[in-house]
Amino acid sequence: RRWTPFSERAEWSDVTPIPQDDGDNPVVPIAYSAQFVDTMNYFRAVLSSNEKSERALKLTEEVISLNAANYTVWAYRRSVVQALGRDWTEELQWVTGLAEENPKNYQIWHHRRCCLEQGASTEGELEFLSSFIMDEELQDAKNYHAFAHRQWVVRHFALWSQEAEFVEALLKADVYNNSGWNHRFFVASNTTDMSTGVRAAEIEWAVQHLRRAPDNESAWSFVRGMAEAPGPAAYPALLAVISEFAQRPSPSLPALEMQ
Amino acid sequence: EQRSRQKKTQVRKQEKVETEKENCFRPRMTDIEFSAMSKYFRHCLKKGLFDGFEGLDSNRLTLVYFCVSGLDLLSDLNDGESRQVLAWVRRAQIQQASESSGFRGSTFFVAGSNDESFWDVGHIAMTYTGLAILQICGSTVTALERSRILEHARRLQLKDGGFKCHAHENDSDLRYLFSAVAVCHILDDMSRIDVLAAEHYILQCLTYEGGFGLRPGCEAQGGSTYCGVAALTLLGRLNALSPAAHRAMVRWCLRRQVQGFQGRPNKDEDACYSFWIGASLDMLGASELADWPAVAAFSSACQDASGAMGKAAGMSADPLHAYMGLAG
Numbered sequence: 001r002r003w004t005p006f007s008e009r010a011e012w013s014d015v016t017p018i019p020q021d022d023g024d025n026p027v028v029p030i031a032y033s034a035q036f037v038d039t040m041n042y043f044r045a046v047l048s049s050n051e052k053s054e055r056a057l058k059l060t061e062e063v064i065s066l067n068a069a070n071y072t073v074w075a076y077r078r079s080v081v082q083a084l085g086r087d088w089t090e091e092l093q094w095v096t097g098l099a100e101e102n103p104k105n106y107q108i109w110h111h112r113r114c115c116l117e118q119g120a121s122t123e124g125e126l127e128f129l130s131s132f133i134m135d136e137e138l139q140d141a142k143n144y145h146a147f148a149h150r151q152w153v154v155r156h157f158a159l160w161s162q163e164a165e166f167v168e169a170l171l172k173a174d175v176y177n178n179s180g181w182n183h184r185f186f187v188a189s190n191t192t193d194m195s196t197g198v199r200a201a202e203i204e205w206a207v208q209h210l211r212r213a214p215d216n217e218s219a220w221s222f223v224r225g226m227a228e229a230p231g232p233a234a235y236p237a238l239l240a241v242i243s244e245f246a247q248r249p250s251p252s253l254p255a256l257e258m259q
Numbered sequence: 260e261q262r263s264r265q266k267k268t269q270v271r272k273q274e275k276v277e278t279e280k281e282n283c284f285r286p287r288m289t290d291i292e293f294s295a296m297s298k299y300f301r302h303c304l305k306k307g308l309f310d311g312f313e314g315l316d317s318n319r320l321t322l323v324y325f326c327v328s329g330l331d332l333l334s335d336l337n338d339g340e341s342r343q344v345l346a347w348v349r350r351a352q353i354q355q356a357s358e359s360s361g362f363r364g365s366t367f368f369v370a371g372s373n374d375e376s377f378w379d380v381g382h383i384a385m386t387y388t389g390l391a392i393l394q395i396c397g398s399t400v401t402a403l404e405r406s407r408i409l410e411h412a413r414r415l416q417l418k419d420g421g422f423k424c425h426a427h428e429n430d431s432d433l434r435y436l437f438s439a440v441a442v443c444h445i446l447d448d449m450s451r452i453d454v455l456a457a458e459h460y461i462l463q464c465l466t467y468e469g470g471f472g473l474r475p476g477c478e479a480q481g482g483s484t485y486c487g488v489a490a491l492t493l494l495g496r497l498n499a500l501s502p503a504a505h506r507a508m509v510r511w512c513l514r515r516q517v518q519g520f521q522g523r524p525n526k527d528e529d530a531c532y533s534f535w536i537g538a539s540l541d542m543l544g545a546s547e548l549a550d551w552p553a554v555a556a557f558s559s560a561c562q563d564a565s566g567a568m569g570k571a572a573g574m575s576a577d578p579l580h581a582y583m584g585l586a587g
Contacts (some may be wrong), residue, residue: 018372020366021350021366022347022350022366023346023347023350023366025346025347026306026339026347026366027304027305027326027343027344027347028303028304028307028313028319028322028323028326028578029306029307030307030308030312030313030316030319030432031307031312032313032316033313036313036316039327040367044367044368045381047376048376049360050376050377050378059358066313066314067313067314067316067317068314069314069315069316069317069318070316070317070367071317071364071382071424071425071428072317072367072378072427074428075378075425075428076378076427079427106430109432110428110430128516141527142523143471144477144478144480147292147477147478148473148474148477151476151477155476176524176525177525178478178524178525179536180522181480182468182472182477182478182479185466185467186324186476189304189476190476193406216525217514217524217525218524218525221468221524224467225466225467225468226467228467252411
């Protein structure tokens with residue numbers, strides 16, 4: 001789609017753009033495109049007047065497409081959505097479209113959270129996260145933001161029931177995925193009393209995965225963490241596994257460490 | 260993500276008390292490599308980055324920091340450059356009398372405007388970055404600015420002890436807490452923020468693996484571990500870590516070494532972790548336990564044709580990795 005300069009857009013004719021003043025000798029100058037300059041000039045204008053309108057909303061979308069990391073545009077966009085009384089579920093759907101192109105952008109993930117906080121429907125949110133994380137093409141199986149966001153969603157809305165299955169699928173695809181292990185620990189910490197019985201059950205679960213990869217630091221950290229209270233001696237199944245792996249001809253180093 | 264990776268040169272310089280140890284364990288790169296790096300930082304500073312970096316516009320201050328601090332670490336920052344940098348950085352500073360204060364990420368808003376724009380607020384990570392740049396370039400803020408900036412930091416603290424990044428955003432994590440603590444440290448006044456609450460938030464970020472996550476519950480990671488350790492150090496509260504927690508953290512950091520350092524278990528090494536993990540080990544008093552010749556070899560391999568470092572071997576240099584690799 002051909003980009004139209006703002007001077008040619010009738011709906012913006014009443015607005016005076018505000019130029020950036022980078023001074024005479026800017027450092028780390030960026031070679032801004034004409035489109036970037038024009039769009040930002042009008043963005044500065046609506047920020048100054050604090051305009052809350054449909055055209056302002058569309059403008060934020062253009063700013064975001066040029067620089068999704070601009071930390072002002074997101075807060076401003078939310079204030080416009082609020083002022084216009086728009087539907088937050090629709091807003092959530094809109095930002096979902098951006099996730100694929102900007103997987104590591106903090107603000108986009110924060111925006112998802114804000115939409116949900118404002119009342120957007122959680123339906124499909126965990127499914128979205130699962131498919132995002134497990135999509136082989138995206139290579140986001142360890143995306144820190146995705147996992148942090150998932151933690152927030154399950155805790156805030158008490159949506160714990162799918163998490164065990166989610167972790168299993170993750171570890172089946174890659175037993176070395178540390179984010180998956182951390183997530184399981186997080187779920188246990190938040191949904192159980194972390195009693196010795198609970199910890200023993202978690203350790204037993206972890207040992208299955210340990211057997212698949214005895215050199216897996218993620219798995220060893222997990223069992224070590226679980227066994228911390230009251231201590232490894234209280235978990236005979238763990239002691240047995242440590243002993244077994246430490247005594248192999250090619251011993252597992254983490255097992256040796258734990259002995 | 261680049262915005263999140265900022266360093267506290269001051270902390271590094273404090274660690275120079277251990278210079279002798281460093282010389283033993285960290286082989287210095289040749290002068291040729293140094294001068295190539297200088298050229299790279301100077302080029303970025305004067306000429307900027309290649310086309311297509313509009314996505315970094317909001318973080319320009321951090322890019323300036325990487326270049327200026329990089330040159331400073333190489334003892335190659337001249338007065339003319341300092342002056343040029345200061346002139347521009349002042350344009351990123353909130354100077355009008357308003358609710359907010361501190362620094363913006365760039366000259367995005369018109370500097371010195373008398374319009375009280377609701378949206379023209381300081382960002383805590385940029386405020387830290389701006390103050391660090393001022394310090395490196397031999398400048399400082401006025402008493403009035405100092406007072407306003409401290410107030411801006413105070414207002415960003417939340418009930419749970421953490422800090423949000425700016426007045427209109429409630430996103431909170433250890434990076435912003437570190438930035439706020441660093442701001443108070445540079446301005447030499449910890450009394451305006453709730454230090455105990457900040458400490459409490461940091462400790463909530465400890466994970467079962469032994470490092471710090473970005474928020475309570477999040478996975479332990481190299482960058483957030485640095486933020487937690489550095490914040491506690493600047494608060495004078497590193498002993499908030501029990502001896503067992505301290506040991507576990509050292510162990511976690513050391514396990515991050517493959518040849519260079521990785522940020523999390525079972526992930527690729529990345530030049531910037533030479534700093535995040537290296538500095539954490541320094542502050543934890545365990546630096547000599549890492550294999551520094553191996554790190555040097557990894558860093559060497561990260562240098563591209565310009566001599567500056569990229570994220571890993573075969574990747575082009577960028578200011579963040581060039582700086583973090585050097586600082587590490």
